[in-house]
Amino acid sequence: MALTAAPLTTGAALALPQLAQETPPRHRPADRETPAAPAAPAPELRGLSGPYLAARQAAIENDYATAANYFLQAMAQDDTDAFLQDSALVALISAGEMERAGALAVTMSDQGRATELARLMQRSELAKAERWQDLVNAVDTAPPPPAGDAALPGGADLLDKMVRAWALLGAGNARQSLSAFEELGKVRGARPMVNYHLALAKAKVGDYEGAEQLLADPNTGAHILGVIARAQILSQLERNQDAVAMLEGTPGFAEEPQLVSLRDRLARGETLPFDSIRTPADGIAQVYLTFASVLASNDDPDPLALIHARLATYLAPDMGEARLVTAQLLQGFGQFDLAEQEFEALRELGEMRPMAELARIDALTRAERLPDAEKAALSLTSAYPDLPQGWIALGDLLRQQDKFAQAVPAYDKALALIGADAGEARWFPLYARGIALERAGQFPKAEADFREALKLRPDSAQVLNYLGYSLVDRNEKLDEALQLIQRAVDLRPDDGYILDSLAWAYYRLGRYDEAVAPMERAVSAMASDPLVNDHMGDIYWMTGRHREAEIQWHRALSLKPETEAETHRIRVKLDRGLGAVLAEEKANGGTLPMPRPAADAPRD
Template identity: 70%
Template sequence: MTKRLLPLALIALFTTPLHAQDAPAAKASDRPAQAESGGADDSNHPQVPLSLGIAGPYLAARQAALDSDFGEAAHYYGEALGKDGTDPYLQDSALVSLISSGQMEAAVKLANRTSTESKATDLANLMRRAEFAKDGKWTELMALGAEILAQPDKAGDQNGEDKLLDGMIEAWALLGAGKASDSIAAFEKLAKIPGAQAMVQYHLALAKAKVGDFEAADKLLSQDAASGHILGIIARAEVLSQLERNKDAIAMLDALPRVGEEPALLALRARLEKGETLPFDSIRTPADGIAQVFMTFASALASSEEPDPLALIQARIAEYLSPNLGEAHLLSAQLLQSVGQFDLAEQEFERLRELGDMRPVAELSRIDALARADRPEDAEKAALALTAAHPELAQGWIALGDLLRQQEKFADAVPAYDKALDLLKDRGNAQWFPLYARGIALERSNQFDKAEADLRAALKIQPDSAPVLNYLGYSLVDRNIKLDEALKLIQRAVELSPNDGYILDSLAWAYYRLGRYQDAVAPMERAVSSMSEDPLVNDHMGDIYWMAGRKREAQIQWQRALSLKPETEAEEKRIKDKLELGLDAVLASEKGKPRDSAAGQ
């Protein structure tokens, strides 16, 4: 996985989008012959004076931080602080690494130490406030907040985001201190900040529900304040139940798209259906409220077009304040995955399982991340566990099928897609991807008649899917059948995805099969330009050059293909034969022989 990193003034930047989709996306490169299977800029880096003793651990810490190896960075920053514990840059860097790696108690200890030894940084003060909230020290929390706001560089100069965060922490602290009226007034004042109304209304609703004003809470939550996230949905269901409106709560849940894929909501619905009055457990203490403040900010920062570097910090603080808050553990896991910290992410997923919160969305995210981290065996085990725990979940079976297919266990993948398609039999449009994926698995298992039926069925649902058009067209070309139709299918795929190297290769190969060698040259050259490291594409380029009369160039391409290590011994031998004997002789020797599908020729 590629990741982009910025200097660690506070935190490494998370750049990979969170995985949230109906099914693992099909690559345009899915095809019979090849199935789907940073640098740092120091310009903004503060200049830290390096004594002889501090240079080693500091540089090791910085490199670990740039690699997003938070645990290693925390270790070496700790060594550096042991030699110079007063440098604010080192303090913040150590704090970031400790928090990011989940070492919250150590982070609190460091934050408290820096506050007594020197002027505490903003991050240190944030951790101190979190500690006060966790311990229920509301007076101390509010006093520290007032002290921060009184600082010359803070007073009257807070930007909107800082003002909102500080204000919401204070509003919950007021509730913790027993000043409910002041707390409600504080939330209502914050709601006037431009752009903050929906966010603040949600927390105001939670605060009102916490003090027993469920009518007011429901009014606020019904105004879209609870929409879009599971925490708000659960909170509103609990509020409605407290108002003896279980039927309305059930209707709200039933109106949600894909409610059947969220076991927590299904369990909630079952309790409502039994007539149980749900307790309002969304907020047990004001510290839970502050945890949700941090979750609100973390979620917004993580889902923005350019994910903010503080998202993981916010999520970690949320789980520190409310250890049973599954959403915080899930978001931390996803953010850790996005920077390649899979071991730390696994700790968060394990925590979710300990909480009895094995949610499909979390497990699907985990499976996807493990697959991208080139850990197929772990990913397959996770997919098997998910399908065992939730056999009714079509996406689990699709994920399992994809993993098996990516490991070239094509025959084993087919039954997984069978299960998914059976579960999706009443959801026609949702069937296109497992039909397409099963078609690939069947084709690679030498069951082309069945594969063709699946691919055509997928195309009927998604007639403008470039990957499906390409795969079906190339499959026909590869078998040298229905070439006119194959060409039309691939030409349409090119129209839809004109810069896709695999599709351009398919177009060139269709021209080749039709004997239109000169027409094949241009799209093949474009394919090689975009996929210069693909042995099969280079091999195809050689064949086309040969048939177009450019035999020296053909030999160069075959040599190139051979140097890129073809997938199979059969492919490698065939290229060597072409180099030694020429393509004409190889084709003549193959006449009448069974097609070698592995060679893709």
Template identity: 60%
Template structure:
């Protein structure tokens, strides 16, 4: 047997970086004997080629597939264009189109590494095991293929032997591969699946008992199902009950419930050799997703896994998550919708999805997803926290409070560490909706749990300063927050503004200038620095900061009053404060509280 590619192997189960180096990034050099052709595209090629490249850069896979197909039509046989089209077809989910395209490339003798991979997947899909065995036979490999032969080819061949009815040869090949300690955990997992598929549950159970072999969702499911075949149901139930986060894995919970109810449980983690090869693709997709240059390999392998085994929720979920990372939310939503329709919604994945949608400012879709998650899992506190966070981020503070109420009610008997963040988040929502008494109680409770959280200390400290309450403790909190996060511009701004509100203008200059150093494009910080400069007599510099604040789209920040800044430029800060009753600074009595300096020192 050819030695597996060890660099690739290490990445698989240990999540070590993996060089992508599979698809050409530039047009190929001419073959020996070929003349160098002018590489400038023709008029008919230039448009679709440039459009395809732009779409690929933006991860718009469907557009890239369309334009690369047009480019190939203008320049058939170009290996770079054909490979790029295949990448786009697979990434967009057009596997049937990719299969046809790859077959045409193979028939012309223009095959690439990717076309061979896709064509091999098609042979699996059609159950043409003998053809696949011929393609993976070491005797038929070119010198380069033999030299670069890697773990994936060997594993696909083992499952192809199973498909061809040559189980003993398949098991022998996997046994031989498992002799290499660097690949043993992953190979032993597939060896266990293969042994279970032929009814050797005792051997499968022994192999799966090694945590390194199956310490993932499919591995735990396989082990529990194998134990059930051996009438070791209690052991299987115990295995599942001991899993941390079991309530977030509906498939494992359903299996546990069926085992407890005494229902018939078969072994169906893999039902066919095609399922086994799908798991090979999924394993590689997982490893490649964690590599230093995962694009586009991880998504392609996940797509092929999902195509070969449409009921494998883990493969579809990985496709959805990778698409989401590429900001392809419409394509990702198709996969998530399929998971929901099949009853395979995964709370952890949904939470990640909601967060990604919110970060991309797809608030309507995020809110819909959060409401769906709370409806499907009403007893899951993380779902209510996600809904509360989403509403809070949209400044729907009063609406966010009931969501946090539900979460905290469910967490009342949970460890304290599970409660600090929802307490903090509810405190913000309460404070911003005008319920400071309740907010203060929540924030103090959160600080008692996590006194090392800089943002939490800063929030309550500044709230007290802003209200003219608990000045000593408030300033101490903000100073502590600065010590914990000395480069956080928001916290530096809070410290400077606290000095300002106390009338200690000269002390406010340095931290506010430090805040500007980290947040130069923030209109609020520029506005604050202008006010501080004015108060220390640097009026020309103050005007420059106010003008800069106006140039930074102040209307995008709800805490910035553009009209007030214009008034300061026209009439000066003192006149504006006089009109307002000097609400921006605290009284001298508050500013000179006896122990304030002690707190600052």
């Protein structure tokens, strides 16, 4: 596998948050989140075993700050254990506590127990202090690193030697630095990555022609940092038009504000400075970033990816790409509060990236952190008000929190931005807005959206089902509703929600015997859904199977219906039967009166 620098999207999923529910309106989950209490500081534990075990548990849960504190507590009992020291160092760097990590690395070195990670931290400190010759000497006198990861050609040895090459440049030995990079390019599989850094080094010393020749190779420069560097280099060579063409031909160009801004500046005739690398420390930061990106490229990222990303950010705090990779890794490890610090830093740098933000919103949503996701979506729509995907994401998040009336304007904005002639691109926001309108009690408008969505995608089972069930639930156009749902069943014959809709349509039409089979299939597919079990009870009752109906109602109660009204209705059916409930609802305009609160019940 060839090493490459960070890809253009740095691993951010381009897919939009999957937020439109495919279930009928009464089947939607509550989607409510109990606010998390602020994390308490790690309690002090006595002895060695207590803190050590607590640290191990925190590390397993990726709770880096807590793990670091417990490892340090354990070290207070035994400050000679190299394993405890290295574990604490891993946790401190992962948590972003770089000053404490640096101090611990010095202690480990002074005690003669420096690990590979401790040496890496110390080299980063030397680079940050621009002690370039000391950094060269540190690499030259260090013991050989352990065998590298199979995914990393050259492994830790390659990383050390690339750091050394940048340090040579910092020490004023440009010729030796470039020669070192050229020699490293001979490592099997490492040439694209090494050539990228060689190009940066050449540009740093003014050899723009040589740098451009290297970056023109897609294997070397086809990632966002490479594209930016090449645009700056072309501008220094007075080739602004070529830079504009290169930028506009980059996949994903329109979704990357940095690239669009560069294009606009170039088109105005501005000569861009080469500031992709201001000091060799920036080059070393990009070495760490490249290794972080490679280690994070699998579905299960290597924990070392976060270590390298943190070191990159430490050396180059204003390198947005390093902060983005760090934030995405933290988010993937479930450390959303730490990730938010990095995303906030990106906003302060003015480097919020829309596609990465959409991926972040999606991850927060899947983690059921809906308020955080909504906050991120609001920030995205504020920063990029002309991005329809941002408004769709915001609408979906509002809808998932039952803020249906608030979701509608967000979808309105998205559809206006997409345009009336966009065809298929309008399908999803029309469907999603239809759901929000239906749930907000504006069914005529919702129906219009569903029908418009069906014109764009006539075989959409979810739209057919949602519209059909909505009509059934309102007791309107029942014959058409049945046809819509039957088409949905034909398309997705094993979908429990759609089978429930079909059975309920038969029920509304008084075709109780025909309703039994699809409802039993729905219960089989969705045994833990309270509403489906409740429906099964109603159908059994209407076919004379009263004992079986009561069993289903009891089961529905045990599964905790979504609303208090649904719970009350089931209890009344168990007490007086479905016939009495229907009669009382008919006498009260279609609703079953709720019981009066007790006289001593607390009032709002």
